[in-house]
Amino acid sequence: MNKIDVACIIDDDPIFIFGAKRMMQLSNFCNSFMVFKNGQEAINNLKPIMNSDEAIPNVILLDINMPIMDGWQFLDEFIKIESHKSITIYIVSSSIDPVDLNRAKRYDNIKNYIIKPISFKKLESILQDV
Amino acid sequence: MSIPNIQKKSSINLLDFIQEHAAIGTWEFDTTLSQLNWSTQTKKIHEVSLDYKPNVELGLSFYKKGYSLNKIETLFTNCIENHKDFDIEIQIITQTGKEKWVRTIGTPIIENNKCIKIQGLIQDIDKKTKNSKALAIKEQQLSRTFETALVGMAIVDLEGTLIDVNKSLCKTLGYNKDEIKTLTFMDLTHPDDLRRDYAAMMRMISGKLDHYEAEKRYINKKGEIIWAQLFTTIVRDSNGQPEHFIAQINDLTLIKKSSQKVSQLLDTTENQNKRLLNFAHIVSHNLRSHYGNLDMLLDIIKMDSPETTKNEIFPLIEQAVNNLGETVKNLNEVAAINTQKDLKTESLNLLENFNKAFSSISALIINSETKISINIEPEIFVKGIPAYLDSILLNFLTNAIKYKKINEPAKIEINTEIENDFVILKIKDYGLGIDLKKHRDKLFGMYKTFHKHKDSRGLGLFITKNQVEAIGGKIEVESIVNESTTFYIYLKTYE
Numbered sequence: 052m053n054k055i056d057v058a059c060i061i062d063d064d065p066i067f068i069f070g071a072k073r074m075m076q077l078s079n080f081c082n083s084f085m086v087f088k089n090g091q092e093a094i095n096n097l098k099p100i101m102n103s104d105e106a107i108p109n110v111i112l113l114d115i116n117m118p119i120m121d122g123w124q125f126l127d128e129f130i131k132i133e134s135h136k137s138i139t140i141y142i143v144s145s146s147i148d149p150v151d152l153n154r155a156k157r158y159d160n161i162k163n164y165i166i167k168p169i170s171f172k173k174l175e176s177i178l179q180d181v
Numbered sequence: 182m183s184i185p186n187i188q189k190k191s192s193i194n195l196l197d198f199i200q201e202h203a204a205i206g207t208w209e210f211d212t213t214l215s216q217l218n219w220s221t222q223t224k225k226i227h228e229v230s231l232d233y234k235p236n237v238e239l240g241l242s243f244y245k246k247g248y249s250l251n252k253i254e255t256l257f258t259n260c261i262e263n264h265k266d267f268d269i270e271i272q273i274i275t276q277t278g279k280e281k282w283v284r285t286i287g288t289p290i291i292e293n294n295k296c297i298k299i300q301g302l303i304q305d306i307d308k309k310t311k312n313s314k315a316l317a318i319k320e321q322q323l324s325r326t327f328e329t330a331l332v333g334m335a336i337v338d339l340e341g342t343l344i345d346v347n348k349s350l351c352k353t354l355g356y357n358k359d360e361i362k363t364l365t366f367m368d369l370t371h372p373d374d375l376r377r378d379y380a381a382m383m384r385m386i387s388g389k390l391d392h393y394e395a396e397k398r399y400i401n402k403k404g405e406i407i408w409a410q411l412f413t414t415i416v417r418d419s420n421g422q423p424e425h426f427i428a429q430i431n432d433l434t435l436i437k438k439s440s441q442k443v444s445q446l447l448d449t450t451e452n453q454n455k456r457l458l459n460f461a462h463i464v465s466h467n468l469r470s471h472y473g474n475l476d477m478l479l480d481i482i483k484m485d486s487p488e489t490t491k492n493e494i495f496p497l498i499e500q501a502v503n504n505l506g507e508t509v510k511n512l513n514e515v516a517a518i519n520t521q522k523d524l525k526t527e528s529l530n531l532l533e534n535f536n537k538a539f540s541s542i543s544a545l546i547i548n549s550e551t552k553i554s555i556n557i558e559p560e561i562f563v564k565g566i567p568a569y570l571d572s573i574l575l576n577f578l579t580n581a582i583k584y585k586k587i588n589e590p591a592k593i594e595i596n597t598e599i600e601n602d603f604v605i606l607k608i609k610d611y612g613l614g615i616d617l618k619k620h621r622d623k624l625f626g627m628y629k630t631f632h633k634h635k636d637s638r639g640l641g642l643f644i645t646k647n648q649v650e651a652i653g654g655k656i657e658v659e660s661i662v663n664e665s666t667t668f669y670i671y672l673k674t675y676e
Contacts, residue, residue, distance in 0.1 A: 064470065070477040077484050116466065145470035147513060148462070167473035170480050 055081040055181060059108035061093045061125065062086075062143070063117045071112065071143075071169060078174050081110075089117040090125030101134050108138060110181055112165075115144040115151060126158055139181055141165055197221070204305040210237060211298055212261055226283065226305050228275035245272040245280065253285065261296045264289045270306060282310035333409070333430035339386060339423055341365035353409070353432045355402035366428070371398035371406060378411075385415040386423050396433065408433040461516035468509045475502045511644070518647045526652055528675040529570055531561045531597070531604065538574040542582075550590035551582050557597050563604050563672040569648040570672075576645045577668055581610035586663070599674070603654070606670040614662040624658065 058081040060071055068086055075081055085108055087093035093111075101107050115122035122142065129135055140160045144151065145167040155164045162180060165173055200206055206223025210216070217235045224233055227243055241257070244250040249271035256267040268286045275281055287301035327334055333350030335343050342365050351358055354369060370378055374397045384390040392414040399407040410431040416424045479499055482489050489495060535557060539546065546553065563570070578593070585591035594609045615624065625646040649656055653673040660666040 064474070066474040067470075067477070070474060070481055073481050073485065074477070077481065145473050146466055147469070148465070167470060168476040168480070169473075170477070171484065 054079060055109045055178065057081065057083050057085060057106055057108040057110075059085040059087070059093070059097075059111045061090065061111060061117070061122070062114040063088050064114070067114075067167070074169065074171060074174060078171050080174050080178060090120030090122060090128070092119075093125055094120070094128045097129070098132060101132050101138075107134070110177065111138055111140045112143045113140055115142060115146055123154065126160065130158075130160060135160065141177060143167060143169060206303045208240075208301045208303060209298060210240075210301075213297055223303050226275075226281070226303055227273065228277045228279065243273045243275070245274050249273070256287065257299070260287050260289050260299055264291055264296055270310065281305065282307045333432065335366075335426075335428045335430065337366055337413075337426040337428055339425065341367050341382065344425065350430055353401070353407060353430065354399060360402075369399050371400055374398050381413075382426070385413070385426070388421075388423075391415070399430075408437045461512075465509070465513045465516055468505075468512070472502065472505050472509050476506060514644055515647060518644065518651055526564045526566055528562045529565050529567060530559070531563055531606070531672075532557045532559050534567075534570050535574060535595070538571060538578060542575065542578060545579070545582060549582050549585070551585075551593065552590065553593045553595065555595045557595065561597060561599075561604055562675040564675045565652045565672065569652055573645050573648055573670065576641045577608045577670070580641060581608065581612060581666075584666075585610070585612045600671075602674050603671045604674050606672060607667055608670065609665055609667040611665045614664050614666050615658070615660040616662050617658065617660050621658075625656070 113122045139162045142164045200222035207220040209218045244253045259265045266288045270284050284304040284306050287299045289296040290298040333353045334347045336345040381393040394412050412429045581593045582591045592611045596607045598605045654671045657669040
């Protein structure tokens with residue numbers, strides 16, 4: 052099982068961020084994190100990193116419902132960045148609305164749609180996928 | 182009076198001619214000799230033979246008993262005693278038994294202040310009288326119909342003045358008859374409808390239009406708008422010249438008001454529905470994310486500090502979080518059924534779907550030693566959504582097994598019946614039964630359970646009912662405690 056180098060969490064919920072980070076540490080999921088509170092903040096920070104060949108995240112866990120710029124808007128911006136294909140994206144949301152589930156299928160970048168809550172099991176399966 | 186012979190003869194012929202063609206006969210009564218003479222035509226009117234010899238008693242006996250006879254006797258006596266003429270329309274019964282209207286005229290001949298003769302005429306007016314009587318009855322019927330019709334009616338002259346109106350129209354417009362007759366339809370019509378209605382009136386007068394129908398506004402005495410359905414026809418004389426209009430005016434104000442109310446209610450309902458949908462989304466999303474966090478944190482504690490889980494409170498917290506998760510899941514299901522639009526129904530074979538349901542719970546059926554008898558015609562198709570029908574059937578089957586009598590295996594009977602465009606699916610179990618007196622109202626409510634069963638959550642029937650209703654059906658139930666329960670599931674047949 053490969054350990055992920057950098058995992059990126061884009062979510063506005065501090066409890067989720069705390070929990071996700073803790074779970075990742077406990078399950079030895081990755082070496083380091085990047086955390087952004089909404090899509091806009093994520094785009095603003097990821098763009099320069101990706102264009103400069105710095106240590107880019109291997110995996111992004113993306114929430115849908117966020118203020119300022121939501122998950123879908125983030126994706127639409129994100130795919131405009133040239134090297135976007137090297138990053139695997141998981142939607143991690145509490146939404147079970149079929150509209151959201153179907154919409155996720157339309158993006159090639161999205162590897163899977165994970166319905167919250169996350170668990171050690173779900174993290175493990177991501178690790179196997181990547 | 183001296184009249185030359187020839188002239189007299191020809192005038193007698195003329196008299197005969199007139200008598201015959203005008204159906205007028207003459208008669209003469211000699212009071213001194215008490216002798217009655219009838220002319221040929223008089224005899225014909227009475228339908229007696231030409232050699233008939235009348236006398237006064239016989240003559241009077243032809244008059245119809247009652248009014249006619251009494252009247253003629255009075256007039257006859259009055260004529261002899263008081264020398265008064267008479268002229269009356271009454272009825273006789275002819276020799277052949279026919280009832281006939283006649284006009285009888287009598288005039289006394291006076292000599293020495295004594296009536297010596299009565300000369301008279303009798304005219305057959307049967308046809309004419311009957312026609313005019315029938316006409317009078319028709320006229321009366323018509324005018325009563327006009328007056329008491331529930332629809333407002335008016336006769337309007339070519340200038341638009343209301344010549345006559347009925348009660349109903351007076352009530353609609355709030356004027357009395359005399360007031361309304363001083364007004365024209367132009368005075369009563371809402372200004373915005375006047376041009377159109379006036380043009381129609383002109384086109385009817387010129388013959389371009391035969392009748393005119395419109396929904397229009399009147400103004401009543403209080404100045405309020407009255408919505409009405411107008412139907413006007415023009416009446417022409419035998420030369421085709423317009424005479425007047427007949428208008429029927431049906432008050433629509435109440436209908437308009439109630440339809441406005443209905444559309445307001447519809448708006449409100451739609452609004453509430455939207456808010457409810459919104460609420461369902463909020464509940465579904467927000468509650469889910471809070472539950473997700475709690476569940477995740479519990480997961481972390483178990484991993485991070487296993488000693489905490491030994492605390493007696495920890496399992497309770499875990500249970501509470503799981504229950505919350507279950508509730509949120511159920512809420513989502515209910516919201517999904519109720520907010521889904523444009524459900525795509527299809528034709529589903531009832532027996533096939535039953536068999537599918539059986540096979541998916543075959544382990545449960547075998548382990549519980551449940552006895553099931555199925556009697557479903559293989560050609561019954563219902564209208565539904567596969568996932569819903571599946572869930573409906575499964576729910577009733579598992580319920581029937583779950584709520585069996587404690588010490589014996591469950592026994593289930595399944596039958597169908599067709600009623601109009603419904604298939605009634607009857608699922609009868611000989612289990613615990615439900616006390617419907619106590620529980621009928623709550624039976625299909627959310628989170629209502631009647632049995633202390635370990636798996637009872639009380640949402641099954643609620644969801645099932647929603648699913649059945651979403652595909653156009655309904656559920657009825659009969660039950661006797663400790664005996665049996667029968668659910669009647671009405672499903673739409675597929676045309």
